[in-house]
Amino acid sequence: MKKITLPLAVAALLCSATSFSAELAYTDQDRLHDIAADVSAERIEQDIRKLVGFGTRHTLSDTKSDTRGIGAARRWIKQEFEKISAACGNCLEVYYQSATISGEKRIPDATEVVSVIAIQRGITDPGRYVIMSGDIDSRVSDVMDATSDSPGANDNASGVAGTLEAARVLSQYRFNGSIVYAALSGEEQGLFGGRIMAEQAQKDGWRIKAVLNNDMIGNIEGINGVINNTTARIFAEGTRQTETERDARVRRFTGGEVDSPSRNLARYIDLIADRYIENLDTMVIYRLDRFGRGGHHRPFNDLGYPGVRIMETNENYNRQHQDLRTEDGIEYGDTIDGVNFDYAAKLTALNATSLASMAWAPNPPINVSIKGAVQPSTTLSWDALDAKQNPHLAGYKIYWRYTDAPQWQFSRFVGDVTSFTLDNVVIDNYFFGVASVSKDGFESPVVFPGAAGAFGE
Template identity: 30%
Template structure:
């Protein structure tokens, strides 16, 4: 109650000192709405039918068959996306992967399909929309084993794929693996968004990727993410779609009006900020859809192509249905007849409005001090020899302080072109709340003081608002944890 009263008091005091954003800035952008309305169920269905027709898209299947297998599938995806727009730069990203383990039972050429829509103002910054086009059939489920993750493959009931032999994986590579939901649905959404969005221009670059090798252990996405990190690519967000095709689960639970967004378990991480943004923007444009933010890295004990980007420090989330049919996953029954095209189209629309808003918005503000000569930071805590924390164990922190001892003084700086920024909004919430509860528009300034507000019992953030009304991701003020220091004693 104390913090709630405090936030109310903040709102009343700021009314006297800062202008509020017009109501329409929280509205729906007509151009983005126009794009969203162009997402076609019929086209998504046609893509899924074509993907299913390849029989299998197993990364280890025969790549030379012109009509069946992974080679035929990737070639079709490439040519199809090349047909969408001359503005779309479509290519194969090839990696030669060495034989390793059982799932990669021979050296293999792996091809991600990458389609780049260059930005006009901030082309160096990209928003990625992705899915994986490879599929998998693990063979017959052991007799008596319940359908569910970890119960597929050879061996006794309940054994996992760890019990499968090299011969099992070699045999399964050519089994029918339609993979319509896992992950033809994600691939179809990526391709349909590439078609629609390539008819428009965006400030930032949007990259559409269909990964290979997901079923062998996130291989294509891992190689892509490492390459991006090595090349110092600026990736603002990754929206990875995996299993977005079913609205009825294997136990009969039904919902065609909700979607799950997985991020991670680290409070106020960039992944959680992206999840919050996805929820807010998704539900703003599609109020009939409930966007569920789940502060876990993925479904328990499982993985997806967003994870390698998180490993490299990029903001990434998994977009997935809350209603899976385990009996069909990684089996020949993962077909178009066993999934919902209308549901996939709805989730594709959520992706579109989030990606479009991000690509038209300013870059998130920076709350850390500027680096200064010598490698330190202006206003940062002092360091000892070799850059180690000074006595007390403090590390450089964000630009938040106690003004006069009892006020909250927040500072930030622009990360991109300032001429396209209308102003900034400060975000506040209790430490136990998953979502920002208070938003205060403070205008085009780089510092603001919240009188009589403690910085010790609330979370703070800041976001930029463009002249076009688009909002950036929130940058949270994350103060580093106090570090352990060694205390010398006299013997």
């Protein structure tokens, strides 16, 4: 019998212990790794090819044909959501949402703008919503050209395909809060699908905690010559659009310009990327959208809801809003060969894990306040969350950071209390916030004190 040397024995013991501890260490949060791994680039490719195959998806295009135009596209999307729902025991509520628009610069004649919505209801807090969206419609150089071929492969079949894929993966789980998957129409003509949805959500009293607008998530080759599949951008506005004069006066003395709910939602997604998405670094951009441009998160921001745009880092303007043509050796047009399906899957996984983490977490803290002027310590307070909606609540975590730091730096779990004092942490030197934490470790986005950072009830 061969003698085992002590170093080998120790190594074997350590290996066994490591294996055992790794098995024990599997927690509910590791489900987020499973969710990221379940996202399929192949299924996303199939969906993008199907959407491109409708020829054009212009908002003013054919609605009667079974094979071409916006009507055929939205009917197919609805059928896909219904298939996903059937596979999970009818866990999705799938419906059209529409309104007739007319008299607008880009929709002069009466046109029904129709989006497709699928809701996965939460089991303890169904009135709390996180939303993922993509845009159905496409366009060429002339925004009013509703007949020319307009593949819209990246802009924005990629976002719709990602939304469908997120629904396929997440529908295999049950969550405390509700998740909404939205294929919105009328984006290129004036953000009408988002406006219709946001206004209806407000009327219906939806408690929206996050809108993740995905607009162009498949291109890795920039007009600047950069080819990069390892970064993505998260656009997030600062001061809330609905801020009152009184709130602005308070903010002037207490801060909050960079701690709107949209900004802290972006920080949350950025942290999810670091923890769960391999080889992806997200850039939080302190702006509503690209310079002077817009997207379908804006109608939600307009009503005060937290919302961000998730997209590629390096855009290729030869492939956006262009007639299909070749000039001076340059190919123009948003065709399928400009989409990297693995990259689209990576950003879809980022969305899916972020949605799942927020839907499993308790509601973000409510009525967070802070005091500590001319004192050596800082005290934060908040309201207790509804116990029926949040039976999995473990307690709350206080975060703080230096005022010029982009991401939260320090934290302390303080238990199931409604007030806590950080001794010898001077209020003047940091920004602060509070997150709620579930018993299995899922956290809400951080809420900055006061109206400037509130995520609502």
